[in-house]
Amino acid sequence: MTEVKAKTILTPQNGGALSGHYNFSLNPYAGCAFKCSYCYVPKFPSKHKYDDWGNWVEVKTNAAELIRKERALVFGSKIFFSSATDPYQYLELKYRLSRACLTELLKYSPAKITMHTRSHLILQDLPLLQAFGERLSVGVSITTDSDEIGRIFEPMAPSISRRLALIAALNEAGINVFASIAPLLPHDPEKLVQAIKPHAKKVWIDQMSAIDTNTRKDLLAEYSDFFQADNYDRAVAKLTALLKEAGLVKPRV
Numbered sequence: 374m375t376e377v378k379a380k381t382i383l384t385p386q387n388g389g390a391l392s393g394h395y396n397f398s399l400n401p402y403a404g405c406a407f408k409c410s411y412c413y414v415p416k417f418p419s420k421h422k423y424d425d426w427g428n429w430v431e432v433k434t435n436a437a438e439l440i441r442k443e444r445a446l447v448f449g450s451k452i453f454f455s456s457a458t459d460p461y462q463y464l465e466l467k468y469r470l471s472r473a474c475l476t477e478l479l480k481y482s483p484a485k486i487t488m489h490t491r492s493h494l495i496l497q498d499l500p501l502l503q504a505f506g507e508r509l510s511v512g513v514s515i516t517t518d519s520d521e522i523g524r525i526f527e528p529m530a531p532s533i534s535r536r537l538a539l540i541a542a543l544n545e546a547g548i549n550v551f552a553s554i555a556p557l558l559p560h561d562p563e564k565l566v567q568a569i570k571p572h573a574k575k576v577w578i579d580q581m582s583a584i585d586t587n588t589r590k591d592l593l594a595e596y597s598d599f600f601q602a603d604n605y606d607r608a609v610a611k612l613t614a615l616l617k618e619a620g621l622v623k624p625r626v
Protein backbone atom coordinates (compact mmCIF):
# COMPACT_ATOMS: atom_id res chain seq x y z
CA MET A 374 0.00 0.00 0.00
CA THR A 375 1.32 3.41 -0.97
CA GLU A 376 -0.04 6.85 -0.16
CA VAL A 377 -0.06 9.12 -3.19
CA LYS A 378 -1.21 12.63 -4.11
CA ALA A 379 -3.37 12.39 -7.21
CA LYS A 380 -3.45 15.18 -9.78
CA THR A 381 -7.17 14.84 -10.56
CA ILE A 382 -10.01 12.74 -9.17
CA LEU A 383 -12.95 13.05 -11.61
CA THR A 384 -12.13 11.10 -14.77
CA PRO A 385 -14.20 12.16 -17.82
CA GLN A 386 -16.04 9.29 -19.51
CA ASN A 387 -15.63 10.02 -23.20
CA GLY A 388 -15.44 6.42 -24.38
CA GLY A 389 -16.00 2.92 -23.02
CA ALA A 390 -18.92 1.28 -21.29
CA LEU A 391 -19.79 4.18 -18.99
CA SER A 392 -19.78 6.99 -21.55
CA GLY A 393 -23.21 8.29 -22.48
CA HIS A 394 -24.45 7.25 -19.03
CA TYR A 395 -21.93 8.96 -16.78
CA ASN A 396 -19.88 12.14 -17.06
CA PHE A 397 -17.16 11.01 -14.66
CA SER A 398 -15.80 8.06 -12.76
CA LEU A 399 -14.32 8.51 -9.30
CA ASN A 400 -11.65 6.18 -7.89
CA PRO A 401 -10.26 7.17 -4.48
CA TYR A 402 -7.89 4.20 -4.64
CA ALA A 403 -5.88 2.77 -7.53
CA GLY A 404 -5.51 -1.00 -7.41
CA CYS A 405 -7.80 -3.25 -5.41
CA ALA A 406 -7.03 -5.66 -2.60
CA PHE A 407 -10.11 -7.76 -3.40
CA LYS A 408 -8.03 -9.34 -6.14
CA CYS A 409 -10.87 -10.83 -8.20
CA SER A 410 -9.34 -13.26 -10.66
CA TYR A 411 -11.40 -11.90 -13.57
CA CYS A 412 -10.92 -8.19 -12.89
CA TYR A 413 -10.54 -6.22 -16.15
CA VAL A 414 -8.57 -3.37 -14.54
CA PRO A 415 -5.09 -4.98 -14.73
CA LYS A 416 -5.51 -5.11 -18.50
CA PHE A 417 -5.27 -1.30 -18.59
CA PRO A 418 -1.81 0.21 -19.17
CA SER A 419 -0.04 0.49 -15.81
CA LYS A 420 3.41 0.62 -14.27
CA HIS A 421 2.41 -2.49 -12.27
CA LYS A 422 2.84 -6.04 -13.54
CA TYR A 423 -0.34 -7.73 -14.80
CA ASP A 424 0.13 -10.73 -12.50
CA ASP A 425 0.66 -8.52 -9.49
CA TRP A 426 -2.99 -7.37 -9.46
CA GLY A 427 -4.44 -7.37 -5.94
CA ASN A 428 -1.05 -7.02 -4.25
CA TRP A 429 -0.76 -3.25 -4.50
CA VAL A 430 -3.07 -0.32 -3.74
CA GLU A 431 -2.37 3.38 -4.12
CA VAL A 432 -4.31 5.50 -1.65
CA LYS A 433 -5.17 8.91 -3.10
CA THR A 434 -5.01 10.74 0.20
CA ASN A 435 -6.04 14.05 -1.38
CA ALA A 436 -9.18 12.63 -3.09
CA ALA A 437 -11.69 14.75 -1.15
CA GLU A 438 -9.56 17.86 -1.46
CA LEU A 439 -9.52 17.34 -5.25
CA ILE A 440 -13.32 17.11 -5.32
CA ARG A 441 -13.43 20.52 -3.63
CA LYS A 442 -11.02 21.79 -6.26
CA GLU A 443 -12.98 20.24 -9.15
CA ARG A 444 -16.40 21.10 -7.67
CA ALA A 445 -17.53 23.03 -10.74
CA LEU A 446 -17.56 19.67 -12.58
CA VAL A 447 -19.77 18.03 -9.97
CA PHE A 448 -22.85 20.26 -10.34
CA GLY A 449 -25.50 18.38 -12.34
CA SER A 450 -23.11 15.59 -13.32
CA LYS A 451 -23.47 11.81 -13.29
CA ILE A 452 -20.69 10.02 -11.45
CA PHE A 453 -19.76 6.33 -11.29
CA PHE A 454 -18.03 5.57 -7.98
CA SER A 455 -15.88 3.43 -8.63
CA SER A 456 -14.93 1.93 -11.98
CA ALA A 457 -11.39 0.67 -11.33
CA THR A 458 -11.27 -0.16 -7.63
CA ASP A 459 -13.65 -1.11 -4.84
CA PRO A 460 -14.38 2.10 -2.90
CA TYR A 461 -15.11 0.04 0.23
CA GLN A 462 -12.15 -2.33 0.24
CA TYR A 463 -10.75 -2.73 3.76
CA LEU A 464 -8.28 0.16 3.51
CA GLU A 465 -11.36 2.37 3.70
CA LEU A 466 -11.50 1.49 7.42
CA LYS A 467 -8.23 3.34 7.85
CA TYR A 468 -8.50 6.15 5.31
CA ARG A 469 -12.25 6.83 4.93
CA LEU A 470 -11.62 8.33 1.52
CA SER A 471 -14.94 7.20 0.06
CA ARG A 472 -16.73 8.73 3.03
CA ALA A 473 -14.81 12.00 2.62
CA CYS A 474 -15.53 12.06 -1.14
CA LEU A 475 -19.26 11.47 -0.59
CA THR A 476 -19.32 14.23 2.02
CA GLU A 477 -17.83 16.62 -0.52
CA LEU A 478 -20.03 15.47 -3.41
CA LEU A 479 -23.14 16.09 -1.32
CA LYS A 480 -22.25 19.79 -1.11
CA TYR A 481 -22.07 20.27 -4.88
CA SER A 482 -25.39 18.86 -6.17
CA PRO A 483 -24.50 16.04 -8.54
CA ALA A 484 -27.42 14.74 -10.64
CA LYS A 485 -26.65 11.08 -10.10
CA ILE A 486 -24.19 8.96 -8.14
CA THR A 487 -23.86 5.22 -8.69
CA MET A 488 -21.78 3.44 -6.07
CA HIS A 489 -20.43 0.02 -6.98
CA THR A 490 -19.01 -2.35 -4.39
CA ARG A 491 -18.69 -5.86 -3.04
CA SER A 492 -18.29 -4.69 0.53
CA HIS A 493 -20.53 -4.35 3.58
CA LEU A 494 -18.30 -1.48 4.78
CA ILE A 495 -20.55 0.79 2.73
CA LEU A 496 -23.19 0.33 5.46
CA GLN A 497 -21.01 2.42 7.76
CA ASP A 498 -21.86 5.41 5.53
CA LEU A 499 -25.59 4.78 5.42
CA PRO A 500 -26.72 8.26 6.63
CA LEU A 501 -24.53 9.82 3.99
CA LEU A 502 -25.94 7.57 1.26
CA GLN A 503 -29.46 8.39 2.42
CA ALA A 504 -28.74 12.12 2.29
CA PHE A 505 -28.49 11.91 -1.52
CA GLY A 506 -32.04 10.56 -1.74
CA GLU A 507 -33.13 9.35 -5.18
CA ARG A 508 -29.96 10.66 -6.79
CA LEU A 509 -27.86 7.82 -5.39
CA SER A 510 -28.01 4.12 -6.13
CA VAL A 511 -25.75 1.26 -5.08
CA GLY A 512 -24.78 -1.68 -7.25
CA VAL A 513 -23.63 -4.74 -5.31
CA SER A 514 -21.71 -7.27 -7.31
CA ILE A 515 -23.28 -10.73 -7.17
CA THR A 516 -21.49 -13.10 -9.50
CA THR A 517 -22.94 -16.46 -8.40
CA ASP A 518 -25.23 -17.95 -5.77
CA SER A 519 -22.41 -20.11 -4.39
CA ASP A 520 -20.11 -18.97 -1.58
CA GLU A 521 -17.64 -21.65 -2.61
CA ILE A 522 -17.40 -20.38 -6.21
CA GLY A 523 -17.13 -16.82 -4.87
CA ARG A 524 -14.22 -17.84 -2.64
CA ILE A 525 -12.44 -19.50 -5.56
CA PHE A 526 -12.76 -16.62 -8.05
CA GLU A 527 -12.84 -13.67 -5.62
CA PRO A 528 -10.66 -14.92 -2.76
CA MET A 529 -10.25 -11.64 -0.88
CA ALA A 530 -13.72 -10.13 -1.35
CA PRO A 531 -16.62 -10.49 1.12
CA SER A 532 -18.61 -13.71 0.63
CA ILE A 533 -21.63 -13.90 -1.64
CA SER A 534 -23.87 -14.47 1.42
CA ARG A 535 -22.54 -11.32 2.97
CA ARG A 536 -23.20 -9.37 -0.23
CA LEU A 537 -26.76 -10.69 -0.41
CA ALA A 538 -27.21 -9.55 3.21
CA LEU A 539 -25.79 -6.18 2.15
CA ILE A 540 -28.40 -5.85 -0.61
CA ALA A 541 -31.12 -6.66 1.93
CA ALA A 542 -29.77 -4.10 4.42
CA LEU A 543 -29.49 -1.34 1.80
CA ASN A 544 -32.98 -2.07 0.54
CA GLU A 545 -34.35 -1.97 4.06
CA ALA A 546 -32.65 1.38 4.62
CA GLY A 547 -34.46 2.81 1.60
CA ILE A 548 -31.42 2.91 -0.69
CA ASN A 549 -32.02 2.26 -4.37
CA VAL A 550 -29.96 -0.94 -4.73
CA PHE A 551 -29.36 -3.24 -7.67
CA ALA A 552 -27.44 -6.49 -8.05
CA SER A 553 -24.70 -6.34 -10.61
CA ILE A 554 -23.87 -9.66 -12.24
CA ALA A 555 -20.55 -8.86 -13.81
CA PRO A 556 -19.22 -11.30 -14.77
CA LEU A 557 -21.42 -14.35 -14.38
CA LEU A 558 -19.56 -17.20 -12.66
CA PRO A 559 -20.65 -20.85 -12.37
CA HIS A 560 -24.02 -20.80 -10.60
CA ASP A 561 -27.47 -22.30 -10.18
CA PRO A 562 -29.75 -19.89 -12.09
CA GLU A 563 -32.94 -20.59 -10.13
CA LYS A 564 -31.17 -20.28 -6.77
CA LEU A 565 -29.45 -17.08 -7.89
CA VAL A 566 -32.73 -15.41 -8.88
CA GLN A 567 -34.42 -16.58 -5.69
CA ALA A 568 -31.55 -15.20 -3.57
CA ILE A 569 -31.70 -11.76 -5.18
CA LYS A 570 -35.41 -11.32 -5.78
CA PRO A 571 -36.66 -10.51 -2.26
CA HIS A 572 -34.26 -7.59 -1.84
CA ALA A 573 -33.17 -5.97 -5.11
CA LYS A 574 -35.62 -4.29 -7.43
CA LYS A 575 -33.25 -4.49 -10.40
CA VAL A 576 -30.39 -6.63 -11.65
CA TRP A 577 -27.82 -5.58 -14.21
CA ILE A 578 -26.21 -8.44 -16.09
CA ASP A 579 -23.03 -8.05 -18.12
CA GLN A 580 -22.37 -10.21 -21.18
CA MET A 581 -18.64 -10.28 -20.48
CA SER A 582 -17.40 -13.81 -19.93
CA ALA A 583 -14.14 -12.59 -18.34
CA ILE A 584 -12.18 -15.21 -20.24
CA ASP A 585 -9.84 -12.63 -21.74
CA THR A 586 -9.25 -10.88 -18.48
CA ASN A 587 -8.97 -13.75 -16.07
CA THR A 588 -5.58 -13.81 -14.37
CA ARG A 589 -6.19 -17.40 -13.18
CA LYS A 590 -5.89 -19.57 -16.25
CA ASP A 591 -6.08 -22.67 -14.00
CA LEU A 592 -9.65 -21.68 -13.04
CA LEU A 593 -10.65 -21.17 -16.66
CA ALA A 594 -9.30 -24.65 -17.38
CA GLU A 595 -11.07 -26.20 -14.39
CA TYR A 596 -14.39 -24.60 -15.32
CA SER A 597 -13.82 -24.76 -19.09
CA ASP A 598 -17.30 -26.21 -19.78
CA PHE A 599 -18.99 -23.24 -18.18
CA PHE A 600 -16.72 -20.68 -19.88
CA GLN A 601 -16.87 -22.29 -23.34
CA ALA A 602 -18.35 -19.47 -25.46
CA ASP A 603 -21.62 -21.12 -26.51
CA ASN A 604 -22.26 -22.54 -23.05
CA TYR A 605 -21.54 -19.20 -21.47
CA ASP A 606 -23.89 -17.35 -23.84
CA ARG A 607 -26.59 -19.93 -23.10
CA ALA A 608 -26.08 -19.50 -19.35
CA VAL A 609 -26.37 -15.68 -19.64
CA ALA A 610 -29.48 -16.04 -21.84
CA LYS A 611 -31.12 -18.46 -19.40
CA LEU A 612 -30.41 -16.29 -16.38
CA THR A 613 -31.55 -13.16 -18.24
CA ALA A 614 -34.84 -14.88 -19.12
CA LEU A 615 -35.39 -15.90 -15.50
CA LEU A 616 -34.57 -12.40 -14.28
CA LYS A 617 -36.97 -10.90 -16.81
CA GLU A 618 -39.67 -13.31 -15.70
CA ALA A 619 -39.07 -12.07 -12.15
CA GLY A 620 -39.27 -8.45 -13.39
CA LEU A 621 -35.71 -7.76 -12.37
CA VAL A 622 -33.63 -6.90 -15.44
CA LYS A 623 -32.03 -3.48 -15.54
CA PRO A 624 -30.83 -2.38 -19.00
CA ARG A 625 -27.66 -0.45 -18.06
CA VAL A 626 -25.61 0.33 -14.96
Ligand code: SF4
Nearest residue numbers: 405408409412458459
Ligand atom coordinates in the same frame (compact mmCIF):
# COMPACT_ATOMS: atom_id res chain seq x y z
S1 SF4 B 1 -13.65 -5.58 -6.55
FE1 SF4 B 1 -13.79 -4.76 -8.65
S2 SF4 B 1 -11.92 -3.55 -8.91
FE2 SF4 B 1 -11.61 -4.88 -7.15
S3 SF4 B 1 -10.57 -6.68 -7.95
FE3 SF4 B 1 -12.77 -7.12 -7.92
S4 SF4 B 1 -13.51 -6.57 -9.97
FE4 SF4 B 1 -11.49 -5.60 -9.70
